[in-house]
Amino acid sequence: MSPSNLRRIASLAIAVPTFTLTAALPAAAHVSVHADNAMAGATDSVLTFRVPNEMDHARTVRLRVFLPTATPLLGVLVEPTPGWSFRVRSSKLAKPVETDDGPIAAAVSEVTWSGGQIPVGGFQDFHLTVGELPDETGTLTFKAIQTYSNGRVVRWIETAPPGSPEPERPAPTLQLTEPVSAQLAASNDDTSNGTDRGLAIAALAVAVIALWVAVFRGVRPRQR
Secondary structure (H helix, E strand, C coil): CCHHHHHHHHHHHHHHHHHHHHHHCCCCCCCEEEECCCECCCEEEEEEEEEECCCCCCCEEEEEEECCCCCCCEEEEECCCCCCEEEEEEEEEEEEEEECCEEEEEEEEEEEEEEEEECCCCEEEEEEEEEECCCCCEEEECEEEEEECCCCEEEECECCCCCCCCCCCECCEEEEECCHHHHHHHHHHHHHHHHHHHHHHHHHHHHHHHHHHHHHHHHCCCCC
8 A cells, every 4th residue: 555545544534533522522411401390380389591601711700681571470489599699670561460369460570580699611590480380281482692701792682493403502491391280181082082992893893793603504504
């Protein structure tokens, strides 16, 4: 084998592992939201906003989160985060929400944390307690703005239709699921429907057998 071929093979042997390691690197982390109870209509749920620091030479010094007002969260309280201060802003709702205690015309629409620092390579969790989540299932979108110590502002506000590629700066989202009672009811309906189908098939089989027996007796020649 010629020296040039040996050099070509050696360069490929080096390039392949390099490509493999590059492809295996995880995607950049995003600001995200999670809940200990994400069922529609749940009470006293804790929402956690996880904020990673993605810059190598700056620290996160401010987080601004916008809560949905079309499907408002009722009874929002902010859990203090050591080293950080927070500011809450409420907005008037386009349509008051009817509750057992009467209509609610305003709800928390924005929470801002500042005064602390998220170091390079670290993250910070910020917590909200929600007295009551919306009654209907669906996706709640929480747009967020992250500010760094060097003045850079990253806007996590982009959304995309279902099935589309994730945008570069996706807004944190939370999927509300059906309550346990609704899930059990749906499970019972499926079981009931399955039982009904089984009984119908069994009845049809019995009818077919009875018809076959009747026909057999009718065509069988009588014996003396």
